[in-house]
Amino acid sequence: MIVKTASPVLLRATLRGGQAFRWREHGDAFVGVLGDRPVLLREHPKGVEMEGAAPEATVREYLRLGDPYERDLEALAADPFLAQAITAYRGLRVLRQDPWECLVAFITSANNNVVRIEGLLDRLSLRAGDRVPSPWGTLRAFPGPEAVARLRETTLRSMGYGYRAPYLRETARRIAGGDLDLAALRTAPYPEAHAALLALPGVGPKVADCVCLFSLDKGEAFPVDVWIDRVVSEVYFGGAPLKPREVQAFARERWGARAGLAQQFLFHAARLQGIGAREGRRAPGSGEHREP
DNA sequence: CCACGGCCTGATTC
DNA sequence: AGAATCAGGCCGT
Numbered sequence A: 001m002i003v004k005t006a007s008p009v010l011l012r013a014t015l016r017g018g019q020a021f022r023w024r025e026h027g028d029a030f031v032g033v034l035g036d037r038p039v040l041l042r043e044h045p046k047g048v049e050m051e052g053a054a055p056e057a058t059v060r061e062y063l064r065l066g067d068p069y070e071r072d073l074e075a076l077a078a079d080p081f082l083a084q085a086i087t088a089y090r091g092l093r094v095l096r097q098d099p100w101e102c103l104v105a106f107i108t109s110a111n112n113n114v115v116r117i118e119g120l121l122d123r124l125s126l127r128a129g130d131r132v133p134s135p136w137g138t139l140r141a142f143p144g145p146e147a148v149a150r151l152r153e154t155t156l157r158s159m160g161y162g163y164r165a166p167y168l169r170e171t172a173r174r175i176a177g178g179d180l181d182l183a184a185l186r187t188a189p190y191p192e193a194h195a196a197l198l199a200l201p202g203v204g205p206k207v208a209d210c211v212c213l214f215s216l217d218k219g220e221a222f223p224v225d226v227w228i229d230r231v232v233s234e235v236y237f238g239g240a241p242l243k244p245r246e247v248q249a250f251a252r253e254r255w256g257a258r259a260g261l262a263q264q265f266l267f268h269a270a271r272l273q274g275i276g277a278r279e280g281r282r283a284p285g286s287g288e289h290r291e292p
Numbered sequence B: 001c002c003a004c005g006g007c008c009t010g011a012t013t014c
Numbered sequence C: 001a002g003a004a005t006c007a008g009g010c011c012g013t
Helices: A011-015 A056-062 A069-076 A080-089 A099-109 A114-128 A145-149 A153-158 A164-176 A190-198 A205-215 A226-236 A244-272
Strands: A002-004 A024-026 A029-034 A037-044 A047-052
Touching: A002 A056, A011 A029, A011 A037, A029 A056, A037 A056, A047 A056, A069 A080, A069 A244, A080 A244, A099 A114, A099 A164, A099 A205, A114 A145, A145 A164, A153 A164, A190 A205, A205 A244, A226 A244
Parallel strands: none
Antiparallel strands: A002 A047, A024 A029, A029 A037, A037 A047
16 A cells, blocks of 8 residues: 655665664565554655555654654755755654664664674564565564563573673663653653663763654754764865764754654765765775675 | 773775 | 774773
């Protein structure tokens, strides 16, 4: 079926652009699991084509199709640099993911690269997640906090988690034990949600902001990674080095409740247009396609 | 409060 | 070939 939208959705940028790490490409489509349901998504001129067992409402919520997207872009486009990024990547969306899966994904992401993050989450799901049969092969649901908490640190290390193993295990234990109610953070104010996440091991400012933005409805969250730091300092401060906290303050002041959406466009511009990229280094992803 | 080094790991670079 | 460097940070000092 076709889920209609006001304008097309850029699925590759949205699903494989660093927000989520478990979508796989099947030809021109993307296959994944939402909740415990398999789903296939494909771009369509009038919206998003979907197949599989996930309800339409689940897909709409995940892709935030009910948001005033065009209106938000219009507001952000008052910024000249963002205006060109929006022209280039219109259809790039901020996702609304499951908070637990998002939390694990970004604990995994710390000081790590995308290919390894994907591999680690794959192995974690394969080891502890339920099977999800689908027309596109047997997928896996993402394992819940209890399932992850049951894994030993040595098991996680053997899967390649390295020093993140104890962080992940302890965080899972706390969530499973009810020390922190992730779902409740959706209705909490941003500063409160951010602070609560910071208290978890393996969760620093950047990871907490990613979870806030990509799963907890905190549109004002502005995750500052090395790319964002570089692009903001280059575009808005003439290349002067900025501390993450300063970048954060600048973004909050400039974009307010739409800072997170702005962050996605800045991030894509930085990585794909090479802004702030270090000398002599190709953009990530360009080296993954080898000729035989 | 801030700066700094170390850290699992695997790919890439030198 | 084998040693550095790096990758979407966090933690402890």
